[in-house]
Amino acid sequence: MQDFTRRTLLQGGTALAATGMLTGPALFDFAKAWAQSAPWKAEPGAKLTVMRWKRFVPAEDDAFNAMVAAFKAATGTEMNVFSESFEDVQPKASVAANTGSGLDLAWGLHTLPQLFPTKVLKMNDVADYLGKKYGGWTDAAAKTCKLGNDWLGIPVATNGGYMNYRKSALDKAGFKEFPKDFPGFLEMCKALKANNTPAGFALGHASGDGNSWLHWVLWGHGAYTVDQNDKIIINSPETAKALEYCKALYESFIPGTASWNDSSNNKAFLAGELYCTANGISIYVAAKTDASKKELAADTYHALWPVGPVGKPTELQLALPILAFNFTKYPNAAKAFVAFMLEKENYEKWLDGAQGYLTQTLNAYETAPIWTADPKNTVFSQASKRTLPASGIGTVGEKAATAIADFIVVDMFANYCTGAKDTKGAMADAERQLKRIYR
């Protein structure tokens, strides 16, 4: 099914780029003016091959392709853009890094540039230029891309997930607003269960949903897989507390969350069986665009993740950094393209197209029209600010990415919540696996 959409996407992309050319002369005028004044002049006859992750929303892709077309027209750079599914981006980028050919730019997930710091083009000048112009980068965004003082890539955006809930159910349970701390959140989930309007969060192998909410529970209790020096500290009293808290939550959930994958909560929420979950803005967008789900859309609200006992937000949001390889023949064109994407004239339109899937990493865009166009979008504007890097407090990089991909934290919680293992056993298992990864 996905391959099918990809093909149609590529066709649709070119078609849209063509219409963009006709209907968006303003964009082209801007692009031309920009290309003349920009600090990076694309090499004559430059050619860029760009790999990006496969889009969720067609409109986001359209906006992206319009930028690509404008850049091409203004600088004469030949652009070859293709997209890969989430799982395939990293392997393909790794192979390109290894063989020194095939790609010029790769737009990937998490901390991609950290995986091959010696193979990327340093982006310090681009980061400085954009940071100065647009109010600086958010902390987490900078961390995912920086090694020492060097920028290995540019954090283009964050894909945010937040609490999705049905206001009517919360009202009925006696909660005027969404709880802001962990005990309140547990109370709410219990009250929702008592009213037969349950909450539910994935405890299965859901790479996005499962990892994000369970890391939030873990970090919220001040527990981490590894410390600042990558020493493994998962086996701790804090983790035990997190497990305990999670089990209490799990018992208040809708049955079956241990089998959930990334799409399960979307389906259940849209079918009106689930009243609170954590997700990207996709549930709301789907409800909004479906005429038969008008009431559900009107009743759906978003809230920030409650703050745990540690007293500061501990969200895990998906960072989306872009990198250029240092073996590219056209480093200036690559830098110019990255900077061009993040200019206000492009970026705000792009955020708009993404309908809330993408959140800015540059502080100035917090006032982008998308966040106020619909008040329900607003919480998503915080994603890049309230997140920790995927590694928690440890060093960002390949090891942290592996731990997430192998579901170590997810399995630890699932083992304990479903009763398959006791506290010690669940923690010992996770510890053992982490030791292997961080050896």
Next chain:
Amino acid sequence: MADVAIPRAKPQMSEASAWTQLKYNRNWLGFWFMVPAMAFLIFFLAYPLGLGIWLSFTDTRIGRVGQFIATENYEWLWDDSIFWLSVFNTLLYTFVASAFKFAIGLYLALLLNEHMPFKAMLRAMVLIPFIVPTVLSALAFWWIFDSQFSIISWSLKQLGLISQNINFLGDTTWARICVIFANVWRGVPFVAITLLAGLQTVSPSLYEAATLDGATRWQNFRYITYPLLTPIIAVVMTFSVLFTFTDFQLIWAMTRGGPVNATHLMATLSYQRAIIAGQLGEGAAISSAMIPFLLAAIMVSWFGLQRRKWQQGESND
């Protein structure tokens, strides 16, 4: 004349170069004919297999050359409870599913071998589960066993038999039952149709003779059908066991190995570790660990096929 002819022929023979010998010698000719097949086998079977085994002795990650680390991957897996759980799951999955597939397949084959109306159409219909792409049927089962939208739970609720959805894929036992059920559903046609083909080769005169001697239907089956069918059964079950043991798509689409790894097979765990988490070496070690099991399955049928007892159902070996 003969005395003259031989010395003449000799120098001719010795003049033949090594190359002409290679070209015309009958033994070498056989070798040349085998070369394409050998090249095919080496490039597409032996090389990937060898590469997989080599990778399992390294710490290769995706996109990066690894170092030789001897048996470290295996030592790690030896103490890995998830790995052993996946071994247990694989064996359970293979044995239970194969047993059911054999029983149902044989039953269906016997049934379809009888004369009945719409025989051809029924035989074609039996093949349907086999024709549907695995991923599609897996997705269908995923919906059928969904924790919220299961048609089974819904029907039972409408009938008033249960008050809450059955947690099909979220409960360890249920999840195992569900994936085994899906695998049996998918695998039965292969067994049934192959056994049916075997049944058709049994000469009707044998049954006639037995019937004249007063044999019951059960005796017909036990002493004629079953012995003549054993070679086919051996082949079919070998394939069935191999396919089941290495199954990947059904599990991946339905449970991704969950809940809490209760349905992780060696193949899915290998994929998760090697491709998703990027640890190619460790994933390769898990795949390589499947080889002894598969070899054992092949050996059983191979030696079974060699034995006359198996082939003819007689007591002489």
